[in-house]
Amino acid sequence: MIREEIQSKILEIFREEVEIEKPGLDDDLREMYEFDSIDALELLGEIEKLLGTGLTQDEKKQAMDIRTINQICDYVESLEKEKL
């Protein structure tokens, strides 16, 4: 997937699953939208579906420090490269 596709999918997940509409790409999700650990786990489940593969505990652990949409896109891109 190219970056724009990943971004569009992530924003769709945020709209439909996390109930956050149109967050800015560099907005601090925790500060501005109360994005918490439970949301992060929901998001990880959706990322697993997106990539069509499960994530390891270490990969999930890395995701818990993520704070912006751009960082989530970086994370998905890096996972995609690793899994290929």
Added chain:
Amino acid sequence: MTVCRRYIKPVSDVVLTLLLWVYFIFSYLGFFSLFYIGAFLFSRNREISFQRINHFFYRGYFFCVRALVPGLEFRIPEEVFSIRSSVIVCNHLSYLDPILLISLFEKHKTIVKNIFFKLPVFGWLLKMAGYLPASASGELITFMVKHMENMQEYLSAGGNLFVFPEGTRSRDGRLGRFNEGAFKIAKRCNAPIKVLLIRNTERLFPPDRFFFNTCVKNTIEIELVGSIDPDHHGRGRSVSELIGQVRSLLEDNLKR
């Protein structure tokens, strides 16, 4: 009456508080510790075993409270005891609230402030019982991820997750702002939400006071004021709508 209030009550407050601490410390160290060690070494399901031991420990504690504190009654209907497979949300008045709920439900989990997980022994007991940290950070991330992933299965098997969405005790009886965690978990796990209202625990053990408030007529009540089925909070109902619904249920019943 005045003499009683002036001289006997302060002595009663101190003596009964000390007696309850004696139960707390010595039954923990001298009796229940054996069960914790046994469960750790031999139980096939440590988490459930630790929850069960906690449950019986606090049942014993409230048996002592009921037996020792004059003028105190509990009014808890059977429908509260029979709650299973649910996310329970509840107002929060006193430090007694969480341990009272543990004494009601044998299979239970709750959300605990992260700082308690750092305490020696107590933090280990919290982890062994599968209680969740309030936020995933540091070394608790892996623990949180694992337990959140198993939450749906745990609830389906009859366990309850009880949460105080205000996150802290009310000082004036009014509801504070709600955190979203409990509601997100209910949605994620497709579990019913049971709304409980606790009354008068703060009269027995007030915030900012070390001693129990004894020798006053007091009835601690827990009431099931509402239930929201997964059909009603699944797709189509947002977390903020759920919070609004639960808040209304609690506020309407608090006014009564």
